[in-house]
Amino acid sequence: METIDAVNKDFKAVNKTLKETLNGQQVVVKNAGHLHGLASGLKLGEVTIQGDVGDYLGVLNDGAIIKVTENAGKYMADNMTSGVVTIDGNADYGAGQYCYGGSIIIYGDAGDFTATMNKGATILVAGDVGDEVGTYMLNGDLIILGNAGENFSNYLIRGNVYIGGNWKSLGHNTRVEPLTSGDLAKLSAFFEKHEIEANLTNFKKIVAASEKPFY
Amino acid sequence: MAVIGAFCVSVNRELCINARMPGKCATCAEVCPYDVYSLDVYTGEMHIQNFNACVGCRICVEFCPANAIRINPAESEYISRYPWTFGAIEEIHHKAQTGEYLLRGFGTQTPTPNFDMITVVPSQIASPAPQDKYREECDMEVIIGEGTCERPIHLKLPFVWPAMSFGALSKEAKMALAVGAAMTGIATNTGEGGLIPDETWLSRGYTDKEFTNKQWEPGGYLVVQWSTGRWGVSVDYVNSGDGIEVKIGQGAKPGMGGHLLGAKVTEEIAEVRGIPAGSDALSPCRYYDVQSLEDMKHMVEFLRDVTNYQLPIFFKLGPSRPYADVAACIEVGADAISIDGLVGGTGCSPDLVTQGVGIPTIACIPPAVQALKDYGVHHKVKLIALGGIRNGLDAFKAFAMGADAVGFGSAAEIAMGCRVCYACHKGNCPYGITSQKPEMRARLDPFKAGEQLSNFLKATAEEIKILTMLSGHNRTIDLSTEDLRAMDLNTAALTGLKLAGYDRPLPMWENGNQPVHSHG
Numbered sequence: 001m002e003t004i005d006a007v008n009k010d011f012k013a014v015n016k017t018l019k020e021t022l023n024g025q026q027v028v029v030k031n032a033g034h035l036h037g038l039a040s041g042l043k044l045g046e047v048t049i050q051g052d053v054g055d056y057l058g059v060l061n062d063g064a065i066i067k068v069t070e071n072a073g074k075y076m077a078d079n080m081t082s083g084v085v086t087i088d089g090n091a092d093y094g095a096g097q098y099c100y101g102g103s104i105i106i107y108g109d110a111g112d113f114t115a116t117m118n119k120g121a122t123i124l125v126a127g128d129v130g131d132e133v134g135t136y137m138l139n140g141d142l143i144i145l146g147n148a149g150e151n152f153s154n155y156l157i158r159g160n161v162y163i164g165g166n167w168k169s170l171g172h173n174t175r176v177e178p179l180t181s182g183d184l185a186k187l188s189a190f191f192e193k194h195e196i197e198a199n200l201t202n203f204k205k206i207v208a209a210s211e212k213p214f215y
Numbered sequence: 216m217a218v219i220g221a222f223c224v225s226v227n228r229e230l231c232i233n234a235r236m237p238g239k240c241a242t243c244a245e246v247c248p249y250d251v252y253s254l255d256v257y258t259g260e261m262h263i264q265n266f267n268a269c270v271g272c273r274i275c276v277e278f279c280p281a282n283a284i285r286i287n288p289a290e291s292e293y294i295s296r297y298p299w300t301f302g303a304i305e306e307i308h309h310k311a312q313t314g315e316y317l318l319r320g321f322g323t324q325t326p327t328p329n330f331d332m333i334t335v336v337p338s339q340i341a342s343p344a345p346q347d348k349y350r351e352e353c354d355m356e357v358i359i360g361e362g363t364c365e366r367p368i369h370l371k372l373p374f375v376w377p378a379m380s381f382g383a384l385s386k387e388a389k390m391a392l393a394v395g396a397a398m399t400g401i402a403t404n405t406g407e408g409g410l411i412p413d414e415t416w417l418s419r420g421y422t423d424k425e426f427t428n429k430q431w432e433p434g435g436y437l438v439v440q441w442s443t444g445r446w447g448v449s450v451d452y453v454n455s456g457d458g459i460e461v462k463i464g465q466g467a468k469p470g471m472g473g474h475l476l477g478a479k480v481t482e483e484i485a486e487v488r489g490i491p492a493g494s495d496a497l498s499p500c501r502y503y504d505v506q507s508l509e510d511m512k513h514m515v516e517f518l519r520d521v522t523n524y525q526l527p528i529f530f531k532l533g534p535s536r537p538y539a540d541v542a543a544c545i546e547v548g549a550d551a552i553s554i555d556g557l558v559g560g561t562g563c564s565p566d567l568v569t570q571g572v573g574i575p576t577i578a579c580i581p582p583a584v585q586a587l588k589d590y591g592v593h594h595k596v597k598l599i600a601l602g603g604i605r606n607g608l609d610a611f612k613a614f615a616m617g618a619d620a621v622g623f624g625s626a627a628e629i630a631m632g633c634r635v636c637y638a639c640h641k642g643n644c645p646y647g648i649t650s651q652k653p654e655m656r657a658r659l660d661p662f663k664a665g666e667q668l669s670n671f672l673k674a675t676a677e678e679i680k681i682l683t684m685l686s687g688h689n690r691t692i693d694l695s696t697e698d699l700r701a702m703d704l705n706t707a708a709l710t711g712l713k714l715a716g717y718d719r720p721l722p723m724w725e726n727g728n729q730p731v732h733s734h735g
Contacts, residue, residue: 015520036513041450041521055510059517060450075504081449097503098445100489116503117445119489136499138490158491211494212477215315 001025006032015040018047022064036073039066042083055092058085061102074111077104080121086194093130096123099140105194112149115142118159126196134161134206135171143187145198153206155213161206162187164198170206173213177205221301222269223287224251226261230283233261243275243284248643248655251275272636274645306566317566318476320639320649322467322603322625327557328575330609332706333699334715338687346684353680354690357620359458359597360527360550364519368436368458368527370620371400372676373610373691377553377601377622378440378460378531380408382475382484382496383562383639384628387659388648391631393417394665396435399672404438407462407473407498409447409487415455417665438529441518443472444498446488450521459518460529461511461549463540466559466602469533469573472498474563478642481651512547519548529553534573534602538582541598545590553622554579556602560625562649563640576602577616578709584617594619594692607678614679615686615694616710623671630671631664 002021006014006029014035021027022045032038033052040056042064049057049066055073058066061080068076071089079098087095090108097113099121109127113135120140128146134153140160142153147165154171162183170176179187184200191198232240238259244252252275253264269286276284289301296304302324306317338345346353360367376392383406384392390413396403397420405414416424420434439456441448453459464470475484475496485492505511515528527550532540534556544552556576561569580600587593600618603625604610610621629635632646644650647659683691686698700715701707707714711724719725 011516012520037517037520040517041453043450056504056513056517060448060453060521062450074506074510078504079445079448093506094504098448100449113503117499135503157494211491214495214497215318215476 001028003028003030005030006035006038009035011035011037014038018042018045022047039064042066052089058083061085071108077102077121080104090127091125095125096121099123101140105196107196109146115140118142120159122190124190124194124196128165131168132171137161141186143190145196156206156208157211157213158208162203163206164203173209174206175209177207179203179205221289222266222271223285223289224263224266224269224275225285225287226263227283227285230281231261232281232283233259234283237261240280242278242280246274246278246645248272248274248641248645270636270638271634272638272645273634318474318563318640319566319569319637320561320563320641321635321637322560323558323569324637325570327603328577328705328709329558329603330577330612332702333577333612333710333712334702335608335611335615335682335686336698336700337685343687345687346689348681348684351684351689353683353688354692355676355679355683357597359529361595363548363550364524364527366457366525366527368402368438369400370402370436371433372672373614373620373679374399374401374672374675375438375553375599375620375622376401376403376627377555377559377624378404378406378438378442378462378465379624379627380406380440380446380473380475380562381411381487382406382408382446382479382651383473384649385644385647385651385656385659386411386413386483387656387661388628388631388664389414390417390661391659391664391668392627393435393437394431394662395627395668395672396437397431397433398435398665398669399676400433400435401672402436402438402458404460405440405456407440407442407444407446408475408484408496410439410452410455411487440531442498443500443502444488444496446490446496446498453518453526454522456526458527458529458551459522460531460553461514461518462531463544464533464535464555465531465561466534466555466557466573466576467561468564468568469535469555470500471564471568472500474498474561474640476563476640476642479562479640479649479651484651508543508547511543515548527551529599531555531601534559534576534579536582537574537579538586541583541586542590545586545592545596549596551597551599551619552583553599553601554583556600558603559601560628561639575709576600576604576613577706580613580616580618581711587617593617607675607682610675611679611682611694612699614683614691615698616696616712619692623675626671627668630668631659632667 026046036054037056041060046065049068057076059078061083066085074092075094077085081100082102087106091110093111094113096104097116103122106125110125112130114133116135118137118140122141124143131149143162145164148167151171152167228234249268357370418437420431436457438458440460442462529551530544530549531553557573597619599620600613601622639649647656701712
C-alpha cells in the first residue's frame with residue numbers, strides 16, 4: 001500500500017501521484033486538509049484520506065472508492081458518476097451535488113444544500129443535515145437518519161427522499177408518503193451493507209408532487 | 216404565443232393546385248405546424264381557417280409546389296398604436312387568460328443599439344496604405360490557450376459556434392454545426408445539454424467513431440460546456456472535448472439558467488440529461504457548487520486537473536458589468552472569455568428578460584477590452600464577442616473594438632434555413648432546427664446544412680479580409696478602434712469610438728478609454 005504525505009504539496013502534485021500509482025490498489029493520503037479538488041476524476045482504485053480534507057474532494061469521481069477518516073470540506077463528491085465516497089466525520093456545505101450515480105455515505109452530519117440536483121446517486125447521511133437539502137433532485141435516493149432544516153427537498157422532481165427524523169419545513173412540490181415494502185427492503189439492505197444501525201419504523205418518504213412544477 | 220393577426224396569409228387561387236383541382240394537393244396543411252390551413256375531407260378543398268395562428272415561419276411558402284402562397288407582416292408594430300403595440304396587447308391577453316408570463320424563443324425583437332451606426336475607416340494617404348486583398352495574405356488564425364495548456368486550439372478562422380444545447384437544437388442541427396466547424400477549422404460547442412456522440416468525430420472532420428475516415432479538412436474543434444445544470448456531465452464528457460467552457464450566463468437571459476420546456480424533452484434528450492421525459496429542464500441560475508471567486512478558482516483548477524492540463528478553459532458571460540466580470544474571469548484563470556450581448560439568442564426565455572435585460576453587444580466590448588488591457592492580457596486571453604453578429608461587417612467592427620473572435624449563433628441557425636419566427640420554444644420548428652419531432656427533423660440534412668454553414672463562414676471570412684486589408688492591415692489582430700467611427704452620438708457615447716466628423720471621442724470618454732467601473 002502506497003502512502004502519500006501531502007504536507008507542503010499542492011493538489012496538482014498529489015493528484016498526479018494518485019493517477020500514476022492507482023491501478024486498482026490502495027493508496028493512503030495523509031495531511032490533506034489544505035487540498036481542494038483532491039482525487040478528482042478517478043476511474044479506479046481505493047484512496048483513504050487520513051484526517052480532514054479540503055473542498056471538492058473526489059469531484060467527477062467515476063469509479064474510485066474514496067474514504068475520509070475525519071471531516072470533508074465543501075462540495076465533496078461533486079458531479080460523481082460512479083464509485084463510493086465515505087466520510088467518517090462531517091461534510092460541509094453542498095455534499096453530493098450534481099451526482100449521476102454511485103453512493104455517498106456520510107457517518108456524521110452534512111451541511112446546507114446537500115444532494116442538490118442529485119440525478120441518480122444514493123446519498124446517506126447518518127447524522128443531521130442543514131437547510132435546502134435535496135433541492136431540485138431529479139433522481140436517485142437521499143437517506144437521512146437525523147433531522148433536516150428549512151425547505152427540505154425543495155422542488156423535488158423525481159427520486160426518493162427518506163428521513164428518520166424531522167424537518168423544520170418542507171419545500172415546494174413535495175408529498176409525504178408511507179414506505180412500501182420495497183423501500184424497506186432497499187433501505188435495510190443498504191444499511192446492512194454499510195453497517196449502519198437504524199430504526200426503520202419512524203422513516204418517512206418524500207416524493208415529488210408533480211414532475212412538471214414550473215410551466 | 217403568436218400575436219393575433221401579425222401575418223397576412225394570402226393564396227393566389229389562380230396558381231393554387233388545390234383551388235383548381237380540390238383534393239390534388241394539401242402540402243400547406245401537411246407542413247404547417249400551427250394548423251393555419253385546413254383541408255375539407257369531403258370536398259378536398261383547402262381553406263385558410265386560422266391565419267391568426269401564423270407565426271411567419273414561411274414553411275408553406277417553401278414547400279408550395281405552385282409557389283402560390285405569400286406571407287406578409289400585417290402592419291408595422293410601431294406605426295400602429297404605439298405604445299400599445301399588438302405585441303403589448305397580446306401579451307396582456309395571454310397573461311389574463313392563462314395566468315402565466317410570456318415565453319419566447321430566438322431572441323429580442325425590439326430595436327437595440329447595434330453595429331449599424333459604426334462605420335469602417337479605410338486607409339488612404341495619411342495612414343498605412345491599404346493591402347491588396349487579391350494578391351496579399353491576411354492572417355486570421357486565433358490560438359486559444361497558448362502557453363497555458365498542452366493542446367491549444369488553433370482556430371483557422373476567427374469564429375466559433377456559440378453554445379447551443381442538444382435539446383434547444385435538434386440532433387441534426389448539432390451535427391450540422393459540427394460538420395460546418397470541421398470544414399472550416401473552427402470550434403463547435405456542445406451547449407449545456409450534454410454530448411451527442413456524433414459531435415465528437417464530426418467536429419474533428421471524421422465520419423466514423425473510430426476516427427479512421429477523415430472526410431473534411433482542416434477538421435475543427437469541440438468545446439464542451441460545463442454549466443449550472445451540469446446535464447450529462449462526467450469525467451469522460453469533459454475529456455471528450457478540445458476545450459471546456461464554463462457558462463456563467465448568456466445574452467438572452469443573463470442571471471437565469473437554461474430553459475428547456477417539457478415539449479422538447481424527448482426520451483433521447485431525457486436520457487442524455489438524466490431527467491424524466493416531458494419534464495421541464497430548468498438549469499439553476501448559478502453554480503450550486505460555487506459560492507465565491509475562490510471556489511471558482513478551485514473549479515478551474517480541478518477542470519484543468521481532470522483533463523491533465525491539456526485543454527483551454529473558456530468562460531461565457533452574459534451582458535452585465537463587463538469590466539468587473541471579465542476581470543474576475545482573468546483572475547480565475549480563463550484562456551478565453553465569450554461575452555454575449557443583449558441581442559444574443561436563446562431556445563426559450565421569459566419574454567421580458569429577452570427584451571429588457573442586459574446591455575448591447577457594442578457596449579459590452581469596450582469595458583471588456585479595458586479589463587483585458589488593465590491586466591496586461593489583451594489578445595493573450597482571447598475575447599469572443601457574441602450576440603447579434605450577422606456578417607463580416609459586424610465581425611470586423613467587433614475585432615476593431617478589440618475582440619479576437621466572434622460567434623454566430625442566430626446567424627448559424629439562419630444559415631441552416633431558419634426564417635426567424637421567434638417560436639423556437641414551442642418545439643415546432645418546421646425546418647427541423649429547434650424541433651425534436653421526427654417529421655420536422657427529417658427536413659434538415661445535417662451534411663447539406665453543414666456545407667451551408669461552411670459556405671457562410673468562408674464568405675464571411677472573405678468579407679473580413681476585404682475590410683481588414685482596405686483599412687491597411689494584414690492581420691485581424693492589428694485592427695484597432697482607429698479603424699472605426701461612430702455615426703451618431705448614441706453609439707459614440709456607448710462605445711467611446713471617435714464620432715465621425717468630430718473625429719474625437721465624446722468629451723466624457725476623453726480621459727482615456729476609461730469609463731468608471733464598479734462592481735455594482
